[in-house]
Amino acid sequence: MKSSAPVARSAICGAFFAMAGFPGLPVAAQIASGAGSAPIRFESILPAESGIRWEHVNGMSDERHLPETVGAGCAFLDFNNDGWMDVYFVNSGPSDFYRPIRPIANALYRNNRDGTFTDVTDAAGVRGGQFGMGAAAADYDADGDTDLFVTAYGRNLLFRNRGDGSFEEVAESAGLYSEGWFTDAVWFDYDNDSHLDLFVSGFVSYSLTESKYCGDNQAGRRHYCIPRSFRPTRCLLYRNNGDGTFRDESESSGISRVGSKAFGAVATDINRDGSLDLFVANDTIQNFLFVNQGDGTFFEQGLLLGVAYSDAGTARSGMGVDAADYDGDGWQDLFVANIDQEMFSLYKNLQGDDFVDASLEVRRETRLYSGWGLRFFDFDNDGDPDLVLANGHPDDMIGLFKPLVSYKQELLLFENTGSDFLNVSDSAGEVFNGEYASRGLAVGDYDNDGDGDVLVSNNGAAPLLLRNGTARGNNWIGLRLVATRSNPEAYGAVVSWSAGGTERSRFRTSGGSFLSSHDPREILGLGAASEAEWIEVRWPGGPVDRLEGVAAGDYLEIREGEGIAD
């Protein structure tokens, strides 16, 4: 493990910004003013300001090869352990159907701690070189720095962080070599041995020779085929051997026994049995809910538990997913975004025995959208999880035969009302009026001001960096969890806190969204309270750390078994 100094530094910096009103960085979280009805504000930070000039190249061809419209993802990660979120973008690349005219690459941007970023891709050695899809960041080798797994149409890559600002690609030597079309990836400890294992979503069987003609012959227009046209493939599960290598347990665990067309995936504990389960969205076939049996195997129970199909019994085009306890009943609820007309679903967990599609508002507001990246997060720090979604139709010519549906679509923001969600996109800032071909979405506090900002990757275009300037006067405490016995990212931990007499808790999920990876820190919303009466971390292995009387406005590092580290 590395020193906790970076986190201490970030806390100091956060406090400094709060006091000084650092130019360009919002200090809203520290301002105690009337909460609740104050404006929600997300501002798109332009490349000239952020320094992020990278753009996604989708390689869109006349043949309309399906991988062109699926990618790609993005990630918030702190690759240099300085306490500031850096960003990573995945790009397309050479493949059997695509030869880029000029070199294109993934991009890693280092956070300059002043609201700007610097491209360090080449120095870090993370250009990629495949037709990239998604990114999943985690410290898989428990050496204290964040590594990066990148999925692709082609060959997946594992970038091991050397700890000196550079990475080495070790997929093959680590036992993660795989070829095909893979989309999402989720790091999680499925066997509770404290090592991070890896789930990888397998999409469809696709190649240049398997591509099909879908379109209008008379008009000579080719469209992207719906994935129904292609054979399913298999998801992968790799067990971490604890020595930097992995063993393929896809078959023995039951994960690959069902054919997949998998996109987004999230690991959470749906039945509170202490083992992480997997919810996986599939496009045009039923979603999977892999329930962990606690013996190294999973049983797929999506149909039984009501999350595999729509209420009408139809398989939908599942794309993005996430999990959170949105209604505070202690059970992990699920969310899945689908294509237009299918509506998105908020699945309320009925105590692990069943799920019910609970939100009429979500269904009503998402009918014309096609959702990809999404994330439950508490954008206004009032303590409950809200929801942000990135949208866009996969067919760039959809408007030709569906006048009400557009290729580029607006982002959506839903505010948690306690028992449901309210679409507040119209009042969330000008950026929510724009239309984008969005795919990946990651949430992270890149300016360390104590609220979640949003990174959105757009297909064939520049990404969006949304700075959260919501000014509701709510307070916060940020946590970085440092495991000493549990898995390095503390996935499966439960953070509980009490502020202003209100008790809340949050389960630490892994994955969620689409092809993307989030800031690993937890921001606890305190509402108007200036401190948390107590904070409790129940680590995956069972031990509990409890802190009393924690002041708002800082990031803290909590070390397993020791409480506050510094």
Next chain:
Amino acid sequence: MNNWRRRYLPVLCAAALCGFSFAQSTADEAIARGTRLQREGDLQGALAAFRDAVESAPQRIDAIMSLAVAYLHIGRPAEAIPGLRKARESVPRHQGVAYFLGLAYFQVHRYREAREELAWVVRRQPDNSQVRHLHGLCLLKLGELAEGIQALETVVGADPDNRQAVCTLGSAYIRAGLVDRAEALVSQRLRDDETPEASLIKGSLHLARKDYQSALADFERARIGNAALPTLHSQTGVALLYEGRRVRAAEEFRAELANNPSDFNANAFLGWLVQQNGESERALDLLQAAHSQNEFDTGVQYLLAQVHSSRGSWRESEALLEEVVTAQPGFIPAHVMLARAYAKLNRTERFRERRAIIDKLNAQQQERDLQGVDQLYDGSVLSMPKR
């Protein structure tokens, strides 16, 4: 009432011309009075007179018949049935009685009984196109499309200018998926016909071809000519629904139901729409109305099962879905919902069996999809079993 007159008055007149003989009796005066009032348009007065006739001579078939026809005339077919049944028993060979009883059954949606009576008349009057037309309609209502089409083809063959029969036959072709035949029929018989009825059937054809814009244009033409045409609003609603214009679609379905509360499609699709809005109570009413008109329609059974499931009425859902999967074994969504119902009812073994069926059907569907062409991201508005 106007609808009723337009649709059935010609039938009644034709039936009257069939040569039914009414016996002379002391009720003659009342019958004569009733007939005169009916001609003058005083339907209530005529009804009262015929009632007097039946009271004074309860066994007289002509009095009973006149009263029954009067009930039919003012749109109270259920009240015509007891008298007509009595007459049917008294004079079992009387074709007029059988016809009116069949008509009354038809109007109260008792299609099986209507079919029996009308078939009996058709066997005796094979050249009576009015009876055959109604018989054909009855068969269509029962979902016996092939037989209904055959009956209507006979009618149209005998009288190619019978626009009403041509339109009914065209609708039947469309419903049976014989869109090419419908197109040929419309092309032969209605190409230059700009009547509202012709516009309606042309719109129906476009609807069947999923050309919703053209369908809406034809429906608009029909609307300008006669906004009260049966099914016009409901078909417009369907086209709007598939165009994604749900609010307008719901308005059209409501407009249809205002004119014709028993319109099958308006009840079914509006039921589905309000269920989407979380109004399960209203959805249940509408879908049950549709279901009562055609209890064998698997689409409505499936939609009704969705409402029951959403309300936690799993047994009701299970019963309906078992019928759907029996009738439409390849319709996967019904199997999925049935599996859910089994799970909720703790029928573990049945759930397992159903899951195995679903897996098999999904695999078969995947193989078919692999052979398919032009499979775009279509995001279908509504999945329904074939009807």
